[in-house]
Amino acid sequence: MIEFRAVTKRFDDGTVAVNQLDLTVEAGIITVFVGPSGCGKTTSLRMINRMVEPTSGTILVDGQDVRAADPPRLRRGIGYVIQQAGLFPHRTVLDNVATVPLLSGWSRGRARHRAAELLELVGLPAELGRRYPAQLSGGQQQRVGVARALAADPPVLLMDEPFSAVDPVVREGLQDELLRLQDELDKTIVFVTHDIDEAVRIGEKVAVFREGGVLAQYAAPAELLARPADDFVAGFVGRDRGYRSLSFVDSGEVALDQVSTVAIGQPAGAPTAEWVLVLDEQRHPRGWLPPRSTVEGAVTEAGLTPGGSLYQAGTPLRGALDAALSSPSGLGVVVDERGGYAGVVTARQVLDLIERARPTATGAERGH
Amino acid sequence: MIFADMFAWLADPANWTGPAGVPARVGQHLLYCLIAVAAASAIGVPLGLWVGHTGRGGLLLVGTSNSIRALPTLGLVTLLYLVAGGGTGPVLVGLVVLAIPPILAGTYAGVQDVDRGVVDAARGMGMTGWQRLWQVELPNATPLLMSGIRSAMLQVVATASVAAYVGLGGLGRPLLDGLRVLDYGQFVAGAVLIALLAVLLDAVLAVFQRVVVPHGLRVVARAAKRPASANRSSQPERTGDAGESGASGDTGAAGTTGESAAELAIMASRRETGGSER
Ligand SMILES: Nc1ncnc2c1ncn2[C@@H]1O[C@H](COP(=O)(O)OP(=O)(O)OP(=O)(O)O)[C@@H](O)[C@H]1O
Numbered sequence: 001m002i003e004f005r006a007v008t009k010r011f012d013d014g015t016v017a018v019n020q021l022d023l024t025v026e027a028g029i030i031t032v033f034v035g036p037s038g039c040g041k042t043t044s045l046r047m048i049n050r051m052v053e054p055t056s057g058t059i060l061v062d063g064q065d066v067r068a069a070d071p072p073r074l075r076r077g078i079g080y081v082i083q084q085a086g087l088f089p090h091r092t093v094l095d096n097v098a099t100v101p102l103l104s105g106w107s108r109g110r111a112r113h114r115a116a117e118l119l120e121l122v123g124l125p126a127e128l129g130r131r132y133p134a135q136l137s138g139g140q141q142q143r144v145g146v147a148r149a150l151a152a153d154p155p156v157l158l159m160d161e162p163f164s165a166v167d168p169v170v171r172e173g174l175q176d177e178l179l180r181l182q183d184e185l186d187k188t189i190v191f192v193t194h195d196i197d198e199a200v201r202i203g204e205k206v207a208v209f210r211e212g213g214v215l216a217q218y219a220a221p222a223e224l225l226a227r228p229a230d231d232f233v234a235g236f237v238g239r240d241r242g243y244r245s246l247s248f249v250d251s252g253e254v255a256l257d258q259v260s261t262v263a264i265g266q267p268a269g270a271p272t273a274e275w276v277l278v279l280d281e282q283r284h285p286r287g288w289l290p291p292r293s294t295v296e297g298a299v300t301e302a303g304l305t306p307g308g309s310l311y312q313a314g315t316p317l318r319g320a321l322d323a324a325l326s327s328p329s330g331l332g333v334v335v336d337e338r339g340g341y342a343g344v345v346t347a348r349q350v351l352d353l354i355e356r357a358r359p360t361a362t363g364a365e366r367g368h
Numbered sequence: 369m370i371f372a373d374m375f376a377w378l379a380d381p382a383n384w385t386g387p388a389g390v391p392a393r394v395g396q397h398l399l400y401c402l403i404a405v406a407a408a409s410a411i412g413v414p415l416g417l418w419v420g421h422t423g424r425g426g427l428l429l430v431g432t433s434n435s436i437r438a439l440p441t442l443g444l445v446t447l448l449y450l451v452a453g454g455g456t457g458p459v460l461v462g463l464v465v466l467a468i469p470p471i472l473a474g475t476y477a478g479v480q481d482v483d484r485g486v487v488d489a490a491r492g493m494g495m496t497g498w499q500r501l502w503q504v505e506l507p508n509a510t511p512l513l514m515s516g517i518r519s520a521m522l523q524v525v526a527t528a529s530v531a532a533y534v535g536l537g538g539l540g541r542p543l544l545d546g547l548r549v550l551d552y553g554q555f556v557a558g559a560v561l562i563a564l565l566a567v568l569l570d571a572v573l574a575v576f577q578r579v580v581v582p583h584g585l586r587v588v589a590r591a592a593k594r595p596a597s598a599n600r601s602s603q604p605e606r607t608g609d610a611g612e613s614g615a616s617g618d619t620g621a622a623g624t625t626g627e628s629a630a631e632l633a634i635m636a637s638r639r640e641t642g643g644s645e646r
Pocket residue numbers: 011012013015016017035036037038039040041042043044194
């Protein structure tokens with residue numbers, strides 16, 4: 001647990017980066033600091049491991065005032081990941097990861113052994129350990145940065161925009177990876193980002209900062225999207241926050257409809273007025289045949305209208321709505337865990353479900 | 369033909385023996401250069417590391433080394449010689465003073481140029497100031513540090529001829545003597561020998577540089593040479609740029625020190641070795 005008690009940071013030039021921050025970061029979960037540029041997220045984070053000293057106030061990590069600890073010692077017990085990874089260019093990947101164990105006095109052999117375990121943990125092949133940082137892709141570098149921070153198994157991990165320098169696809173992969181790691185490790189993670197999507201995606205609690213280093217709202221992501229504390233938070237959370245909040249609406253039981261299907265390699269049969277879904281041998285959806293289309297002989301992959309996104313049953317409703325909206329037939333294709341066709345759903349059905357979910361959700365909250 | 373004269377002078381066995389022979393002259397010249405650069409490194413490297421590490425005194429350092437660069441070495445040596453009343457001391461001091469600025473500047477720039485994120489990460493990992501200096505800043509500064517030393521060596525080799533003005537021999541001797549008796553063959557031979565010595569010493573230092581620069585940094589330099597699209601990371605380009613600017617700075621510095629034939633030859637050779645290395 002990390003506690004900020006009336007913490008203020010005023011830099012020498014008079015800039016107040018953090019103003020009277022009171023915040024308790026819970027142990028064992030990911031807490032995200034989010035807010036526009038210059039609102040004091042990095043400063044708040046860096047006061048935890050004393051990279052920045054507060055002007056006034058107290059910061060406690062597990063009940064201990066951080067000022068009581070010698071800074072290098074304190075930092076060796078707190079993992080630290082930054083944007084661009086900050087890997088040491090002159091050291092191999094393996095030695096980069098072994099940094100903190102070596103600083104803590106482990107033998108070289110033991111530190112390297114540990115480093116190799118960490119590379120595996122973050123999903124990097126062992127051969128990469130012999131390379132130098134410059135020989136890795138941006139995404140791989142970030143993974144190494146995470147491995148390096150975890151090497152001495154610190155209970156607390158500080159991450160300052162660790163994924164902001166990689167492209168969106170890689171970033172999503174890294175976020176998933178972090179969530180998977182956190183499932184295993186249960187670290188206390190403070191994660192700084194200015195991307196609200198990233199914040200609600202990976203945070204169990206989100207602290208929204210506003211300019212001048214003031215905490216604007218501190219809540220779980222669903223709460224933040226459903227009930228922003230004020231206009232600033234509402235504006236920051238964004239115009240499509242209603243749509244984004246669907247990420248947190250569980251589907252419950254979506255009533256599935258069925259459409260006619262045909263397997264690739266089979267004759268299409270007589271033209272109909274309906275869209276026909278084409279499946280492969282594993283019953284994975286491959287695409288659509290438009291109404292009244294005629295197919296000579298067997299159905300092949302080539303003649304199909306590409307389908308929309310697929311919705312896996314049981315996941316949040318955002319995916320269901322997206323599947324319906326992106327499908328050429330207007331019918332969102334629902335699949336089971338193995339990716340096999342399960343049924344279809346329309347946008348109307350999804351919206352009805354959301355409407356029905358609404359009063360109970362707000363009612364439950366008011367009950368508190 | 370001046371080169372025919374030069375070859376004639378070089379071919380004369382009389383010029384290769386005794387205390388005034390070529391080997392003795394080369395030996396003297398080499399000794400002055402090695403002592404001067406070693407002493408200048410012993411002063412410049414720690415000072416540059418410290419200023420770069422603490423970030424304090426950088427302006428003072430740049431100002432001082434620029435004014436030192438403006439000092440005419442010959443004048444300084446003559447003055448010291450007159451004050452000290454002879455000996456090798458004044459010559460060596462003059463050469464050391466000449467060699468310090470490039471070494472200091474190279475070391476300082478090397479430390480300053482280490483990626484801020486890398487230094488920040490080193491602190492955040494829990495390195496103490498000394499650990500950061502030894503384990504991160506110094507290894508990453510070696511390319512620029514070494515280019516500072518190489519540049520200092522070239523300047524010192526060219527300038528060590530001043531030893532001859534105060535009667536201390538070295539390869540300045542054939543230059544002076546050649547001029548005095550209008551023996552251009554001897555003069556050019558001296559200049560060419562100085563240039564050859566410079567090229568040789570630079571080659572030796574280039575080998576030394578390969579040894580001391582961590583392998584990972586050479587990988588970085590190679591990565592920076594690839595087209596930008598081939599590498600997403602921004603770090604390699606940074607270090608690569610630093611190397612370039614350091615090297616071009618060297619040539620500029622050498623260019624201001626003088627215009628003797630030997631120095632022009634050295635500058636040309638410098639450009640060549642610099643070019644082939646990159
Ligand atoms: N060393 C410093 N000296 C003076 N002012 C600083 C210093 N570091 C940060 N600041 C100022 O403090 C404020 C908060 O900075 P901080 O880096 O914490 O913002 P941030 O929320 O992390 O922003 P970003 O999203 O751009 O990283 C800014 O106005 C910044 O200019």
